[in-house]
Amino acid sequence: QKEVEQNSGPLSVPEGAIASLNCTYSDRVSQSFFWYRQYSGKSPELIMSIYSNGDKEDGRFTAQLNKASQYVSLLIRDSQPSDSATYLCAVPNTGNQFYFGTGTSLTVIP
Amino acid sequence: GAGVSQSPSNKVTEKGKDVELRCDPISGHTALYWYRQRLGQGLEFLIYFQGNSAPDKSGLPSDRFSAERTGESVSTLTIQRTQQEDSAVYLCASSRGRVPETQYFGPGTRLLVL
Numbered sequence: 001q002k003e004v005e006q007n008s009g010p011l012s013v014p015e016g017a018i019a020s021l022n023c024t025y026s027d028r029v030s031q032s033f034f035w036y037r038q039y040s041g042k043s044p045e046l047i048m049s050i051y052s053n054g055d056k057e058d059g060r061f062t063a064q065l066n067k068a069s070q071y072v073s074l075l076i077r078d079s080q081p082s083d084s085a086t087y088l089c090a091v092p093n094t095g096n097q098f099y100f101g102t103g104t105s106l107t108v109i110p
Numbered sequence: 111g112a113g114v115s116q117s118p119s120n121k122v123t124e125k126g127k128d129v130e131l132r133c134d135p136i137s138g139h140t141a142l143y144w145y146r147q148r149l150g151q152g153l154e155f156l157i158y159f160q161g162n163s164a165p166d167k168s169g170l171p172s173d174r175f176s177a178e179r180t181g182e183s184v185s186t187l188t189i190q191r192t193q194q195e196d197s198a199v200y201l202c203a204s205s206r207g208r209v210p211e212t213q214y215f216g217p218g219t220r221l222l223v224l
Contacts, residue, residue, distance in 0.1 A: 034212065043201060043215035044153070088152065090213075095158075097166055098143065098213065102152035 003027060004091050006101035014109050019076040021104050023089030026070070033065060033072045034090040038103065044088055048074065079108045112136065114216035116202050122222045123192055131187040131219045135204030140182050143213060145201045146171075153201065159185060192223045 005024050013019045025033075032051050036044035050056045050063040050072065062075040072091075076083055086103040093099065115134040123129050135142050144156040155169035159179040170176070174192075179185040189196055199220050203213035 043217055045215070046212050049212060095166060096141065096160065097155055097158055097168065099155070100145075100153040 003099035004089055004101040006089050006104050008102055009105040010107055011104055012107045012109055013079050015079060015081060017079050019079045019083065019106055019108070021074040021076075021087050021106065023072045023101055024070055025072070025091045025099075027091065027093055028070065029094060030091045032092060033063070035063060035074045036088040036090060038086045038088055040085070047087070081108045081110050084108050114202055114204050114214055116216035116219050118219060119217060120220045122224065124224055125194060126191055128188065128190045129192055129221065131200050131221070133185045133187070133202030133216060135183070135185070135202070136214055139204035139206055141205045141207065142179060142185050143203045144177055144185070144187050145203065146198045147201060148198045156187070194223050197221055197223045
């Protein structure tokens with residue numbers, strides 16, 4: 001089992017809809033979780049980090065964490081064409097080595 | 111302030127040649143990571159430096175790969191006797207401290223081995 005797993009997609013949603021991106025991880029002791037956005041041909045950039053169970057909201061983005069289920073998700077409300085990108089879930093281990101998922105490709109259709 | 115910089119931005123080399131990739135982290139960032147990203151794939155961890163501690167080299171794919179970092183500054187990733195499967199984007203990232211924190215990525219070096 002991979003340390004971090006994501007559905008590769010592609011995920012397509014119409015403009016204005018909610019996009020839901022999911023990630024599961026294998027290390028039960030993981031304490032911090034990161035979502036990165038990567039546009040084609042560009043480097044990853046941080047969208048959100050989350051450390052506690054529950055929801056964390058930042059603008060149109062909401063990260064949800066359930067440590068018991070080893071599950072973290074990212075919701076994008078009112079999706080825009082500019083949100084079209086690959087979204088990477090990252091989970092560090094106790095040694096600070098970051099495991100990245102393979103990413104979910106999102107396309108927002110105008 | 112200045113972000114993470116990497117050079118060269120693109121490198122084309124012949125199979126069997128050695129290449130050296132450079133990363134300048136954000137000033138004051140003690141942690142530095144190297145990743146490899148093949149076309150259409152996720153990020154593959156290569157190596158992690160934290161201050162003056164021994165680096166975590168567990169992700170290096172073979173002994174042809176090595177990396178150095180001088181203190182908390184510049185890092186170089188060296189690939190000896192390059193192979194075609196080494197073709198990828200090599201990304202460097204830095205972060206502030208020992209606890210897992212946001213990584214800031216450089217623009218990457220696109221390596222093509224012919």
